[in-house]
Amino acid sequence: MDGASIEWEGEFNALVEDLVATLDKFKVGENEKKELLGKLGPMKPQIVEVKSQETGTPLPAKFKPAPPLNEGKTKAEKGGKEKSDKKKKGM
Numbered sequence: 001m002d003g004a005s006i007e008w009e010g011e012f013n014a015l016v017e018d019l020v021a022t023l024d025k026f027k028v029g030e031n032e033k034k035e036l037l038g039k040l041g042p043m044k045p046q047i048v049e050v051k052s053q054e055t056g057t058p059l060p061a062k063f064k065p066a067p068p069l070n071e072g073k074t075k076a077e078k079g080g081k082e083k084s085d086k087k088k089k090g091m
Contacts, residue, residue: 010053012044 016037023033 008050008052009048012048013053016040 019040020033020037023036
């Protein structure tokens, strides 16, 4: 199969669940969620190779997880604060 694929249907479903949870965490509106999932859903037959609810495809030996996200302010929010602090200090 060309392009990105997920071997098991269960993994695709888990991906969608994680995506929805992330969108909810960041308070993405319902219309935007529906739009995104509406684009992803029709691509499922092109992505899923095996119709099975199994999950847990072994990761490659060289796999390294991404570092955890910092909770709290984003870089933009921190940058905005630093800029205002510099202005206060006359920088």
